[in-house]
Amino acid sequence: MTDHSSSPWRLEADSLGQVQVPAERYWGAQTERARLMFQLGQDPMPLPLIHAIARIKRAAAAANSQLGLLDGERCNWISLAAMEVEQGRWDQEFPLSTWQSGSGTQTNMNLNEVIANRACELAGQPLGSKSCVHPNDHVNKGQSTNDVFPSGIHIASERQQRLQLLPAIGDLAASFEAKASAWSDVVKIGRTHLQDAVPLTFGQEISGWAAQLRSAAARIEAGFEELRQIPLGGTAVGTGLGAKAGFAEATCQLLSEWEGVSWQCSGNRFALMGSHDGLVQQMTRLRLLAGALHKIVNDIRLLACGPRAGLGELLLPANEPGSSIMPGKVNPTQCEAVAMATAQVMGLDQAVAIGGSGGHLQMNVYKPLLALNLIRCGELLSNCCYSLRVHLVEGMELNISKIEHFRDQSLMLVTALAPVIGYDKAAKIAQHAHREGLSLREAAIALDAISAEAFDHSVNPKKMTSIQD
Structure with missing residues (x-):
């Protein structure tokens, strides 16, 4: 990053007074205060959320320009700066912890300050000058943290699930379906209560796993309709004070064009800002996927247990040595990793449920928690599906002699x-x-x-x- 001053610090000001900010940084006074005041844990605000809010800022600038509230030159500077943030160019400029104000105000201002300072730089003005682009007056125009931040959560979560999670689920389900087809004539003994039951084919057994995944994907996709209703335009409490008529609609139209899906601001903003039931419900859908994956990997490691003193019907790929003391041991490590990850998702679902119930009058104050867990769980489940498919399912084989022995006995x-x-x-x-x-x-x-x-x-x-x- 380019040095902007011979001094290691520059002075910036907010409504509480002056603050020393590292000279090379694009963030401003409010971000610096928050960086020092909220040193909690090791959970930075998720970058997908930062990128999503930056897209909202870019759309908002264009909408304000269309409405005659922002001149073309300022709109252009803000748009260029916001686009650079969207693209990840300034990821290092967002240092704040998730554990901050329950509204996410510090992160919203972090974005406003970075975009404003970068816009000023593009205009040939020094960082912190606010002379041509102001973080509140221009970048945040027509907005409040209370409507922008949850809108960003909706966009980031929907985007991750639509572009990453659903394809990963589909690929894993297809891999299981291919195995089910290949093993459709292999008759094995069924088990209920972990005791012998009547026969079924291996293809039938595996088809159940694939169907669980397809159902989980369908539930997640069904949740997009509610996720795509955002409270943009509600500003502080849902009334829209400070946002010109038509601002939210124009912003949503641009977001829809850029995202390739329809974003709506026609819902009841008092409900969308005072509570986040749609986000809680979507997390429940992620939990159901986690439960399906947990069941599947437990089935696989049961069927693979052995190889000689257990069921041993499935032969799993030997990806790495399984023991530091027992030579030749191979363990179902992919199953174990995914089981732990899905247990984590199920636990985080409870945190989201508690957070979702934390609405106080006109605002929910658990927004950063909801953002962190929805985005983190979507990413974790995407990784689980990919890893299972590539490192386990595609290399999984049958132990025919064991299968026939158990069946016939x-x-x-x-x-x-x-x-x-x-x-x-x-x-x-x-x-x-x-x-x-x-x-x-x-x-x-x-x-x-x-x-x-x-x-x-x-x-x-x-x-x-x-x-x-």
Whole structure:
């Protein structure tokens, strides 16, 4: 970054007085105050949110120009500066912690100051001068943190889920579907209560995982309709004081053109600013995806346990050594990593639920928490889907000998005899076989319950997998 002064500091002022700001930085007095006052944790404000708010600032400048409230030259400077922020050029200029004002005011002002100072620089004016572009009067014109910040959360969350998460879910589901098709004729024993049950095919089992993922994706996509209603134009309390008529509509029209989806500001702004039910509901949809992934990876590691002293029906890729002391050990590490990540998402969903209930009169004061967790969880789940697909599912194979052994030894194949000889006689065959260490066929003949020919006709694992209408 270019030095802007021979001194390491410059003086900037806000409504509370003067503040020393590092000379090379584009942020101003309010950001510097916040940087020193909110040194909580290691959770910086998510950059996708910064980029989304920068896009709002650019659209707002254009809308104000259309309405005759901002001259073309200032609009151009602000637009260029905001676009640079959107593109990530000035990511290092946003140092603030998530744990700040519940409205996100410090981050909104961080954006206003960076854009204003960069705009002044583009105009040939010194940083901090505010002579041609003012952070409040121009960059924040027609806006309040209370409507801009939640609008940014909506845009950043929707964008991440639409462009990253949904494709990642779809790719993982497709990978499972390919395995299900390839293994559609492999008959295995089913398990309920972790005990032997009737047969199904491996393709049928895996198709359930794919269907869970497709359903989770559909729920997330259905939530976009509510996410795309934003409170822009409500300013401080929802009345729109300080924003000219038509400002919100013009801004949303530009956002819609740039994002390629329809953003609306026609909802009840008092509801959208006093509470954030749409964001809470979308987080619930992410939790449901996390629950599906958690179930799937637990199924996989159960089916792969062994390889010799467990079920061992699935063979997982050996991505890395599994033990520092046991040579040759391979562990289901992808399953474990995703299980931990999904547990984290489920926990963060509870934080979002609490935050969403934190509306105080005309404003919810947990906005940064909602932003952090929605964006973080969307990114984490995207990564989970990608990692599972590439490092586990695509290299997963079957242990046919184990599958056939468990299938053929299962006592629950006797279920096919119940309609033929009755439940009680079938139960006696299973109990006798288990007690005496016999096969079902041997036990049935020994008890003279059914002929060998009739047994062979009735007990056919492949036929038992047919889906009944």
